[in-house]
Amino acid sequence: MSEAETLERPATRSAEHFDVLIVGAGISGVGGAYHLTTQCPDKSFVVLEAAETFGGTWWTHKYPGIRSDSDLHTFGYRFKPWVGPPIATADEIRKYMGEVIEENGLGSHIRYNHKISSASWSSAENRWTIEATNAATGAPVVITANFLWMCQGYYRHAEGFTPEWPGVAAFKGRIVHPQTWPEGLDYAGKRVIVIGSGASAATIVPAMAGKAAHVTMLQRSPTYFRTGRNAIELAEELRTLGVEEAWIHEIVRRKILLEQSLFTERCFKEPEQVKAEMLANLRSILGPDYDIGTHFTPSYRPWRQRIALVPDADLFQAVARGEASVVTDEIEHFDETGIQLKSGRHLEADIVVTATGFHLNVLGDIEFAIDGKPLAFHETVTYRGMMFTGVPNMAWVFGYFRASWTLRADLVGDFVCRLLKHMEAKGTQRVEVALRPEDADMEILPWIDPENFNPGYLMRGMHLLPKRGAKYEWQHTQDYWREKDEFPKIDLDGPEFVYR
Template sequence: MSEISPLARPRPAKVEHVDVLIVGAGISGVGAAYHLTTQRPGTSFVVLEREETFGGTWWTHKYPGIRSDSDLHTFGYRFKPWVGPPIATAEEIRSYMGEVIEENGLTPHIRYQHRIDHASWSSETNLWTIDATRTDTGEAVCFTANFLYMCQGYYRHNRGYMPQWPGMDAFKGQIVHSEEWPEGLDYAGKRVVVIGSGASAATMVPAMAGRAAHVTMLQRTPTYFRTGRNAIEIAEELRALGIQEEWIHEITRRKILYEQAKFTERCFTEPDKVKAEMLGNLRNILGPDYDIGTHFTPSYRPWRQRIAFVPDADLFQAVAKGDASVVTDEIESFDATGIQLKSGGHLEADLIVAATGFDLNVLGDIAFEIDGKPLAFHETVTYRGMMFTGIPNMVWVFGYFRASWTLRADLVGDFVCRLLSHMEQKGAKRVEVALRPEDHNMPLLPWIDPENFNPGYLMRGLHLLPKRGDKPEWQHNQDYWAEKDAFPAIDLEDAAFRYA
């Protein structure tokens, strides 16, 4: 017997139609809703969000000290000034997003507790059909949309990547993942081991230090960190001069972006100097006797993986005070009282926290079909990291690795609005990207060059992501400084766009 497609399940009698369906009410989805509201008034749209409220990462992440790892002058939207400290807490970021929702009347457009299960495209009707479930009631709901705007992010919010080590069942204490932090977890007076060395670990360790008996950051390999005061000097000066916030926001953003671009360039052209500068900052905090070579000197050049900013050097201050420590080693196994290390050492623990990274998802784990056939997303080729060959009327927001995610979300928002207006002027109901005749001999490569950027979560899921070409338009460029000019200049009549 042939298997029946899950998209063939009975649908509700009432099907709601919108011009655009936005997936997710995180930082990208709220921004997308704003751009549609302001740039295309009259466009009908709905935002479907799985959680009970907006915020995405800033709602689902509950671990101690949760904060941004890049500055809010660039992580904030370009259209709304950020007036708080550059490194902000999740609560501060959600408050900012809430203001965007309220100030622009976005609330009526957002449907919370709506989990999208299936999405199917029909070339006969030129429509997407989206089947969802209300998680609060279990009710099946259905939408049709002319255009699908994917703002769901790139990792699973309800679970993280959890390696399986020998002996985990033998541990008598508690093991939690940073992505699945239990409500009310009390770590006061406990010996805590945080496994990981990324932004999550660097946030949790100083937040828990002092309250816990001791916190140990156990890392297999070191990570680069930048430190500095949690303030932007030029913003403070302009504010003291009484300059209006809109001007401060724009000037500060431009200065930060310019300095970030120069720093990234230096990471490629003079990596040894950049490395020495960053390690020198840590040596000043930790003292000349601290083993920086073992614990804070990565084997790779700067910016081959994301560099988190540590405000006021709080992680290193906690280590210097003795409230926290860093162990660089590999795990042999867990046992009843902690972790046995491959070096022969042992870490005693009451609570073990796995800050071991994201679990990559693809297109929100939604089952996609194109004209009745399951979508093989990894076989498509990306157009500028936002459209994909063979997938009509869809754009995906995938931000930057080396700069704030929202910078690209704003650029993509402009592009979507311009594309929709262009289709309207042409009378086109459908658009997709396709390789042009001059592209057919183009080599197809992985989504990102591992020699350029290679965090673990991306390497584990690289086989699930679309291919890229060797031409700028057929890849996800990581250079905001170039894309801010390239995106507005995209020729919508280029042969890469196929309208019908």
């Protein structure tokens, strides 16, 4: 079924029932639908998506140059080869996802413009009741489901995070956030300031450079970046040899995953050496006289925050050509013509882009209740980052910080399908995870150790996230290399799984 046909589906009837309800038709939700179709073909399911089409981030974000910040050989699904450049545009990623939907008949399961407001679990009925609104018609929608699969991502799509700066109201230019980029924004010949130093800023700056009069990346502190040619030589060589794309996909994925694992290990074991190597690479592009120490030398060790890949070094090439520049300083206040910095310097601007992050949104702004009692999600303890104590028949996809999100979406997909089949074999309708007797004295900790990983969005929203335990299985470890072997071996009859 085509996207247009799906959009024209009549308003959902009241109280429909499905075995599984998937929240979100982004990269995780489409992947989950595929796994259900192929691994649990007897299960009925529906995907509810708040937006008017599939794609999640790759649909809602419209800023110039939007692209992946990790390679598509691992960000792509394991079951569908990626044949394009490793760093892909949003349009290329959505085309790929659309092919997955079309090739596997998933369109008939997806209902767009369905914004979920509440999800209530009833132990008496062993099912979830989901209330939503069909934005296309305004009609209320009620659906019940045996199992809830949360694939909505982890941040609020409707609005990004923007700090409160003095004097913003006085600025006579335009202020935009990457998450809500206005259609048709004309920046030709304009002076642009991009506030931020993460993956979004590193994408926007080179995309606007050349067309804008000048683009300034204004950062409070530097970020680590890796550069590389936007191609995989091994993939190109294998294609020259006529190797099938499915083989190329698997071989290249394994190569990249091994290299990522070794690089991450080096970041922890020899951080100064890794840091020196990355800075030497930038120095070779920007020249020996560029102030690498001020603008591109973070105060933290590599991989304590996400490292974005800059394809073909386009950000740094734009700086080297003089089309863009980097200013490392703090904002004192805005005024009519731009931004006054604490150093005393003033930056003139026609457009200011606030690439300053997003709001963590752990459950999709959905009001959850368990047997009539509001769910205090932050009081639960996570089981391997995908199930939660006291929350029956629900799984959540939360990807990796140091590897592609989709790697974990595939692993969780396998786990959920195996769990559903195990429940059917046991003849049970309910499962939840619970701390075992041997966990009684286990230390309960925040979702992640800030010394391990500490980007601003996590630090601002840590109080919203579930807790982790000191023991391995009660954590989201971020270790794909270990989880890929352990997830298939999880004992579904272990004492942490409680069936009723």
